Amino acid sequence: MHPINRSAGRTVHIYNTNDPDTVLGGLVLTPGVTNSNFYAMVKILFIFSGPFYLRVENGARIEKDDNPLRPGRYHIISDASFDVNNEPWLVRTISCASGSRAAAFTEAVRSRDRRCIISGANVYTFDGVDFWNGFEAAHVFPLAYEGYWVERGYGRWITMQPTIGGSINSVQNGMLLASDIHQLFDAYDFSINPDDNYKVVVFRPNSRVVGDQHLDPTYFSRPDAPVDSLLRWHYRQAVLANMRGAGEPVFEHDFPPGSDIVGVILHGPKAAERMEFELFSRFGAQMELFS
Incomplete structure (x- = not known):
């Protein structure tokens, strides 16, 4: 494949x-x-x-x-x-981190947003119970690259530190998205340009996110909102991934049962980077238990 x-x-x-x-x-x-x-x-x-x-x-x-x-x-x-510009783009597929650090991050993002900030779909509440199925707390900068985050000092952009998980797990590095829209965001298929009134820019056509919409600026003016510097970083990554040269690869994530996932990754482009990301995303919670 x-x-x-x-x-x-x-x-x-x-x-x-x-x-x-x-x-x-x-x-x-x-x-x-x-x-x-x-x-x-x-x-x-x-x-x-x-x-x-x-x-x-x-x-x-x-x-x-x-x-x-x-x-x-x-x-x-x-x-x-x-x-x-040979600035590297960080290989990123579909992230579903778990564990206590991610749980605290998810709770903070859910509490703040309560809706997909792209589609506007609200979380359904019945009899005082919230139903979060179909919504996910997305990291703007991926948790799998925390070492890169620390090395580059991106924590300087964070003013609201979480009680657990380090600056990368601040609510200011997250937003609530519908699950399928989260996939598109992680794949750099679309991004948000904070320097154009929070315009949604679509780089690869899809059935869920439409370009030429501007997100509510009052949302981003909140002190706990996703910070512009991180949105700007994601937008740069999307431009580099989608527009440079002959085109960067698009990675498959929907593997049928019985697929040789490791073999597909190792025989494909950017194997080392993708394997690092996949291992963290799939086993991050277990690794946290032994850290």
């Missing part, structure tokens, strides 16, 4: 005008992406040493405005040099 890559279905392609035969990246164009959004994405994808602008293949310059981006071939025009 070989994973497809994220270039499948791209309708926007990016080139260096000095090398028009080499595709540097691209985008599956979804509703709501504007010219201004595209410029911001390009600034994540590449490291520029001077000013640049974008031009369509027929020579028309693209302005940084709110007009919808159109499908096509776009050329980067710059008198200065620029390089592809």
